[in-house]
Amino acid sequence: MPQQKKLALASIKSMYRVFTVPEAPDSTLSQIDKNISRNLAGFLQDHIVAVEKDLSEVEKDFADPKIPDKPIFVSEQTQFLLDKVVAQSVHTASPSFVGHMTSALPYFMLPLSKIMIALNQNLVKTETSKAFTPLERQVMGMLHRLVYEQDNDFYHRWMHDAYHALGSMASGGTVANITALWAARNLAFPPEGNFKGINQQGFFKALRYYGYEGAAIVVSKRGHYSLSKTADLLGIGRENIIAIDTDDNNRIQLDQLRKKCIELQNKKIKIISIVGIAGTTETGNVDPLDELAEIAREFKAHFHVDAAWGGPTLFSRQNKHLLKGIEKADSVTLDAHKQLYVPMGAGLVLFKDPTKLNSIEHHAQYIIRKGSKDLGSTTLEGSRPGMAMLVHSGLKIIGREGYEILINQGIEKARAFANIIEQNELFELITKPELNILTYRYCPNWAQIALLQASPDEMERINTHLNRITKFIQKTQRELGKAFVSRTCLEPLRYQAVPCVVFRVVLANPLTTIEILEEILSEQAELAKHPKIASEVAAFEKLCSHHSTQTKAC
């Protein structure tokens, strides 16, 4: 055999090996595999480097745009991933990382994920998913029941119906929100007379046929940014996401909402949907859903509730009243990779009326044929993994009572931490926790009083310094790597809506303790004394001094 042909055959053989020969039990990758199963927390602790490298440094390891010609060894790539990726990843499971909506995972999720990946099903159609299709439909039924509490007959009738779906699974809350508002838009401009529907004929003809000048979605200004993205995508336009002011509890102002709706109506702008929020991303507040439902009905708008974060509060008997009115929503978004503790990549939207999702129905010749039970006929995505298996397992293994404990503990911890902040003279609580999210900032007690006495101009100047200090503390704490809170910008009414940079804390990790939270606060207090921010603190103290002297005199 000529040398060249021998070489070619050897390459082919080695290519087959990656599909047929498991990693050797003593290989680096197999060791990690075992290590993660035996001790996930330890693996993450040992391999993620706490102190943060600058991103531009990290980028140097990812600078080559060339795909290598020759294959490299699995062990070499594994070592690279350990040194350069795992080491410089974010310790989302750490109990002192309380700035994200991503927290620790239950142990059982890991081996179950491995089964899911090994099976490599595609849920777009039964032909590539079989039992995963009824499993996903059951998961939708279970969560539909959690929200809408219909009777058994209802679920018996609809859950596995080939022509309908109770909801649509997605890779996350954004796609879930898009799906909801896509359906809402299509329902707002249905087929009629010689008009074949907006889905068939598009936005231009829809508005022309129905005699509208435009279309809008109304939500509080605390609405998730995915809604603007949705408005862009759906052809509504970002400026037609009408943001209504909120009260000091970050809840939509109902009088303003109604006024705006009347205004839109008078301008011949179709209100496609009114969106309520059950757990705002930044502050965890819940809109008055009951009242929103009523206003939506009044203006014949689809009522969507974005409960991506707060939805699982329904598991808690003592807290579910916070979401009262959610059962009146035409559609509800939930994120399973948030408070259902499923790995990243699982969101969903539920529809109260199972016939409504047909407004976005689609079919093809070779799959999702009409009358098939293929889930793909009412999802935005096409090919999708079997994440429903993990949601199903969470609902069974954690159970309603387990989720109830997790929800209750989070809310209690948030209240306790809010008290601690209020008693600490260096920090100011900006938003009280309604669910398990709170915000605060660096702002000593005396400065709070000074701010209230300051002129608008002075207030803005003082505040600019405070913003810089809070931002510095947040960034530096993150870089030090022991703890992480996130940061956002709010406009509290008590300070005439001047922009305030705040720390944002999300308390969903069951392993986060009050002691850990106290340590986070102590580290922040220390960082306020950091030389790098000293001039900022001095300038701010000087600005306040006039008022603070007065205060101290009181």
Add this chain to the structure above:
Amino acid sequence: MPQQKKLALASIKSMYRVFTVPEAPDSTLSQIDKNISRNLAGFLQDHIVAVEKDLSEVEKDFADPKIPDKPIFVSEQTQFLLDKVVAQSVHTASPSFVGHMTSALPYFMLPLSKIMIALNQNLVKTETSKAFTPLERQVMGMLHRLVYEQDNDFYHRWMHDAYHALGSMASGGTVANITALWAARNLAFPPEGNFKGINQQGFFKALRYYGYEGAAIVVSKRGHYSLSKTADLLGIGRENIIAIDTDDNNRIQLDQLRKKCIELQNKKIKIISIVGIAGTTETGNVDPLDELAEIAREFKAHFHVDAAWGGPTLFSRQNKHLLKGIEKADSVTLDAHKQLYVPMGAGLVLFKDPTKLNSIEHHAQYIIRKGSKDLGSTTLEGSRPGMAMLVHSGLKIIGREGYEILINQGIEKARAFANIIEQNELFELITKPELNILTYRYCPNWAQIALLQASPDEMERINTHLNRITKFIQKTQRELGKAFVSRTCLEPLRYQAVPCVVFRVVLANPLTTIEILEEILSEQAELAKHPKIASEVAAFEKLCSHHSTQTKAC
């Protein structure tokens, strides 16, 4: 301590356990975990039941809409999953399951997926993904270079640029196509004068400002169904996906395309995009991309290429010429979970010009701030898992040469199988493989001749029988569980475009051998003799007999 409080504490403790205590090494779940690592093929073989249960039977195990109050044991859920889900899932990795675009996974993908899931990063922002962000940007660079072959300076300039992206990762090809056409739509109606752009002001005002009567996307009738979905979603309308006829090789007819474009132009309909296909889903054919690029330029339309399937053909030096012209595309869709052999849930779209994706850019207060490197500012999805790590690992461990072998083998195998079918007197090759997909049907040689001699009416009647027989064979073979080919419906020109049900074979699994394909064909030949289809075969033979006698006489 009162009994009730004791119980409550016990529940809390057991809830913590699932986050802190790994599964015991001898538990069912740990055993499966090890089993999959040691012998994936064996695990799938042992646990997936070959013979198919009726879906309505399977549904009985997923009928309860109630979330259990009390948690169940992990072992109990694991057993349930093994018996009811894994057993009744689809053996996508089986070398004799050649009907899907989902095939076997390289072994190393499983432990690597476990690392990815254990890290639970969220790639929407660097704050929750750190090194995963440059890693994903590198992956986009590598694949951009595969398609567009720019020089090192180009990638040095753009790959990690905070204000631009070379492309957008997605959960799959559908979202990738949507993203491409969303950008194309926004680029077609940019801000100008007092018009703020379609992204801001929506479709209605865009068309009014630019003086158009409508908007359209043009593609061959072999275009993926996700394009109609996209047209609905984007407000273009499904009827404005203009489907152009194809030639007998399933490639778009260029004269018809140009004619249609002129017609649209005359009707004042803006052509948003001309879409070329590099690997049609049903037949694996490639449009004449060079010519499409020219026509797109002529009509000032965005040129998008859907290479979800065929893109990786570019790895093959001897076959990449089949995709000639792809480098002229403004955007290209690729699916990593298809021919890059990554687990389900990874697609992406690349943009030739890195400034173009800014047409769908979005920002928020607390993440994806302007100037940050957060990937989320140009993705349709929000929270997303770190699938890029698996694509990266595939590109390194398999390498260009490895993928080249996989691509070449697939194409060679398809050609070999096509020859076998052509030599088999019971079957008719319907579409010759250009890449690694082919279609054929049950239609004996003498019947093929009879069909060509039949009147249009006779042809349709004969064909109806043939369709039923092919459909029966496909379904029954699937139910028997040894092998699987999929099924679609084509309109071959040689039969005056009468709808023909065909078997569809996708040859991407490197473990599929010619012997396996021969067995599949033998089983199909046997099934044609099945009593359940006997009357159909008899009726068809009778209809043909007149012509076949003539034929035999020749």
